[in-house]
Structure formats: structure tokens, C-alpha cells
Amino acid sequence: MFDSILEQQKIDKAKEFKNAGVNPYPHFLKKEYSIQAFKEKFAYILNLTEKRDENQRVSLAGRIKFLRIAGKSIFANIEDQSGVLQIYFNKDTLGEEKYNLFKKNLEVGDIILAKGYAFVTKTGEFSLHISELDLATKAIVPFPEKYHGLTDIEQRYRKRYVDMIINSEVRKDFFIRSRVVSLIRHFFEDKGFLEVETPMMHPIAGGANAKPFKTFHNALGVERFLRIAPELYLKRLIVGGFEAIFEINRCFRNEGMDLTHNPEFTTIEFYWTFHNYKDLMDLTEELFAVLLEQLNLGKIIEFDDKKIDFSKPFERISYKDALKKYGNLSDELIENKEKILIKLKTDGFEVNEKLELGHLQAELFDCYVEDKLINPTFVVDFPVSISPLSRHSDKDESIAERFELFICGKEIANGFNELNNPIEQYQRFLKQIEAKKAGDEEACEMDEDFVNALGYAMPPTAGEGIGIDRLVMLLTNKKSIRDVILFPAMRPLKSELKEENQ
Numbered sequence: 001m002f003d004s005i006l007e008q009q010k011i012d013k014a015k016e017f018k019n020a021g022v023n024p025y026p027h028f029l030k031k032e033y034s035i036q037a038f039k040e041k042f043a044y045i046l047n048l049t050e051k052r053d054e055n056q057r058v059s060l061a062g063r064i065k066f067l068r069i070a071g072k073s074i075f076a077n078i079e080d081q082s083g084v085l086q087i088y089f090n091k092d093t094l095g096e097e098k099y100n101l102f103k104k105n106l107e108v109g110d111i112i113l114a115k116g117y118a119f120v121t122k123t124g125e126f127s128l129h130i131s132e133l134d135l136a137t138k139a140i141v142p143f144p145e146k147y148h149g150l151t152d153i154e155q156r157y158r159k160r161y162v163d164m165i166i167n168s169e170v171r172k173d174f175f176i177r178s179r180v181v182s183l184i185r186h187f188f189e190d191k192g193f194l195e196v197e198t199p200m201m202h203p204i205a206g207g208a209n210a211k212p213f214k215t216f217h218n219a220l221g222v223e224r225f226l227r228i229a230p231e232l233y234l235k236r237l238i239v240g241g242f243e244a245i246f247e248i249n250r251c252f253r254n255e256g257m258d259l260t261h262n263p264e265f266t267t268i269e270f271y272w273t274f275h276n277y278k279d280l281m282d283l284t285e286e287l288f289a290v291l292l293e294q295l296n297l298g299k300i301i302e303f304d305d306k307k308i309d310f311s312k313p314f315e316r317i318s319y320k321d322a323l324k325k326y327g328n329l330s331d332e333l334i335e336n337k338e339k340i341l342i343k344l345k346t347d348g349f350e351v352n353e354k355l356e357l358g359h360l361q362a363e364l365f366d367c368y369v370e371d372k373l374i375n376p377t378f379v380v381d382f383p384v385s386i387s388p389l390s391r392h393s394d395k396d397e398s399i400a401e402r403f404e405l406f407i408c409g410k411e412i413a414n415g416f417n418e419l420n421n422p423i424e425q426y427q428r429f430l431k432q433i434e435a436k437k438a439g440d441e442e443a444c445e446m447d448e449d450f451v452n453a454l455g456y457a458m459p460p461t462a463g464e465g466i467g468i469d470r471l472v473m474l475l476t477n478k479k480s481i482r483d484v485i486l487f488p489a490m491r492p493l494k495s496e497l498k499e500e501n502q
Helices: 005-019 035-041 044-049 095-104 152-156 160-167 169-191 232-240 277-294 317-326 338-347 359-370 422-435 448-455 469-474 494-501
Strands: 060-069 071-081 081-089 109-118 126-137 216-217 222-226 244-252 264-273 299-301 306-309 315-318 378-381 397-406 410-417 459-466
Touching: 005 095, 005 459, 035 044, 035 060, 035 071, 035 081, 044 109, 060 081, 060 126, 071 095, 081 095, 081 109, 095 126, 152 160, 160 169, 169 244, 169 264, 169 277, 169 469, 216 422, 232 448, 232 459, 264 277, 264 410, 264 469, 277 397, 277 459, 299 469, 315 317, 317 378, 317 469, 338 359, 359 378, 410 469, 422 448, 459 469
Parallel strands: 081 126, 315 378
Antiparallel strands: 060 071, 060 109, 071 081, 109 126, 216 222, 244 264, 264 459, 299 306, 378 397, 397 410, 410 459
16 A cells, blocks of 8 residues: 555655654644635735735635746645635745745645735736645645546546546536535425435335345344335325425435446435325426526526426326327337337347236337437326336326426436325235236335335325436536446456455
8 A cells, every 4th residue: 555656755755744843644723714715805906006915814725736846936726625726935935944845845736724915926816925834734645647637437436536636527516416405405395394314224125116235134133125215114204194204315226337327326205295296296397497596507408418498387298198209109009018019029129028018118118208308308197007106097097196207318206196095005015026926126025014004094195206316417417427426336346356256
């Protein structure tokens, strides 16, 4: 560890600081201003004749991003999370001994605390003229050779801390992500929703159709599953008497990784009694309007070279009408299992012939419709067979009162009128068990305690889940989910695999 020539050279410089009485890793240092606050406070010097104010001296801190020695003077750029600032110091202000120590051993990557006054250089650069300088932390690992960014995208994700040091735009994206989560939280709080927390480890893998991660609880001596979704616990709380609740937290699905899927992801799920799925669609439109306004994005944004129009109302189209309008599929084909199988196979798609009609219609949707839904589109009235927790329509029991919101070809939200009939829910779970036996690994498990909870009566309720990662992708124009997750899942390096196998 830290045994390269460059790292050893940096370690030697840290020792030189220590030998000279300067602790390379001190503590109890305090800065007075961020760089942005400093620039704002002293902006008035731009109007002064000498463009400086030596009477007010303040302390700033930052990481050195650029360093230039000019004889008896040193110019550098330091950066904190608010911005970049040029600093200047010389032999006269620091004293010869300290100046030479810093001149010899200070490097790009080091973090410093500097005290001085604001001034503008002859070239017009707003700067800090340093009168006191302290080393805050000595860096001993050099930056990548290409200073302006890691060129290996895999390295950027594996070493996010380096990525953020070098690419300030990356940090900005995660500031936006944090802002989005905060705005969502306040939006629901203002609507009277209560934020709650539910278990992350479940005795039964339920709440959505997905393959779970398994773990083992040693103290209890039982198998547990990282939660696929918080849905069944949140609905237990509705049974318990809460009327409007939400949870922002992680979910886990033991499935493939691609541009829009990470095995660990963040969602918000919310449940609203005495409201229906149409109310949820209205609420979702309102949420998007608030986000776009607060983030100053306007009603039309760009994503993946496409313009997305968020003007209300969003399109609402039934599942089968979407198959016809966007998939160019006929009623005759949509309703015929054999013709669907022939169509999918002819077009080169793999399909499980054991799937029943609703699941085959879902295959049609995935293959011929989804990527054509660019502007925000609510697809409504899903097949009941692929909606095991949704209430069916009173007019047609084969249809679930459910919607999914698609934007730029990706599912962003899923909501429905909740099934609150315990007997029917029990029968739905039994059908899911049959599907699992037939080879559907993502089918829901039986949850008798949840059915029992419904037996105590859950009021008419509508619930929805929104994928926050995909939402942030849209709002920051990022094509990969890894760009909006600080530490995304990564395949092990060959060296790591070798260590595990030894």
C-alpha cells in the first residue's frame, strides 16, 4: 500500500513538513468563509481604486487544484464545494523559512487553510492575498495523469471520490439529486403525508415481482430477504390507521445491471386513503411541475438528445390502446396467445410459451411500445394477471385499476388502486405461487400475515412508487444510472476475484 515511487515521494514531503514542526494532518482548524461566500462578501473591491481591502482578513480552506511558482511568489487555485479561487503568497508575507518549506513540499491535491485579504490581480483575477498559511491535509496519492478527468469510465465509478475531486460537475449532479429528494419530501409533507420507515429485511420476499437477495439472521436462526419493495408493510400501516404516508428508502433486486438498473436503488412509495389512481396521476403531474420549477428547468427538458415536454396534462392511454397505437398491433393479435407467440418468435424475441395471456401482452408492450413513449405518458388499465396487488375494475375484472408513467422509453412510476379484499388477495397470492412453480422466479410469495392484516379492513387506498434514481437521470440528462448513484454496484476486478479464490 502506497509503495509507488510517486507515493513515496509524497510521503517523504509529509515527513519534511513534520520535521519542520508542521503537522501534515492537524485538526481543530476552522475556516470562516466558503469560497463563494468570500467572493460575495468582498465583491465590492471591484469598485475600489486599488481593488483590494487589506483591513479585512479572513480564512478560507480548499484543495489545491493548480500550483505555479514564479520566483519569490506562488500562485495557486484552491477549490471547495462552492467553487474555485486563486490564492497568492510570497516570501515577504510568509517569511523565508516557511515560504521555502511550502514551496518545496506543497503540491496539487493538498488541502490548506489560508488567511488573508481579497484583491484583484493585474490580470483581473479575483484572489486571496495570503498572510498566514497552514497545511490542513497532505495528499500522498497523486491525481490521475489526465488532470481534466478520468478517461476510464469504470475507474470513475469505482473511485467516485477521485471522480468528484477532478470533476466538479459530478458533484453538482449529486447536489441536484439531494435537492430532488428534499423537494419530494417537502412536497408530500405539505400535502399532509407522514414520513415513515419500514423494515429492510423481510421474512417473505413480497411487494413486487422481482428476484430477491437472501441473507441469514444468525440470532433468530432464520432466512431473511432484502426488501424488494416496502409496499406490504406500508399498507399494514394504512390498516393501522394512518391515512397518508410515504417512505423514501432503498430497495434491492437480485437482477441484471444495465443503464437503468442497479441492484440497490432508491424509491419513494406513498399511500393515500380515500383517493384513487386518477388522483395519484394528478398528484404526480403536480410533483413534476414543482420539481421543474424549483430546479429552474422549464417545461421542456432535453434527455438523450430528445426534447421531453412536461406540459400538463400528460397523455393517458389504456394498456391495449398503447399496444395498438404505438405497437401497431391489432386487436386480433393482442387477444390471441398463439398469435402473440408467433409474432414474438418471428421478430426474434425469446419468449416463454408457458406464459398466460396477460404476461404475453406484457411481452408485447416491452418489445413494441415502451421505447416509443417519449413524452410523459400514463399507461392505464393493466392486465390483472400482472398486477397481483392491484384492485380490479368493477366493469372488467380482467383489468387492474393501475397505471405506469413512462418518460423517454423508461418506467418512472407505478401506481394503482390497492386491492383491499383479503379473500381475493389470498387467491391472487395462490396464483402467484402457481406461477412460481411454473418457472416465474419473480412471482410474489404468499404473505398470510398481510392477508390477515387486510382482514381487519383497509380503507379504499391508492398507492404509488417512483424510482428516484431514474427521475434524477432525467433531470440531470444522464444516460446511465451509475452517474446518479454515488457508489453503484460494480463487477469485481480480476485481481479481486483472484484474492477471493486464494
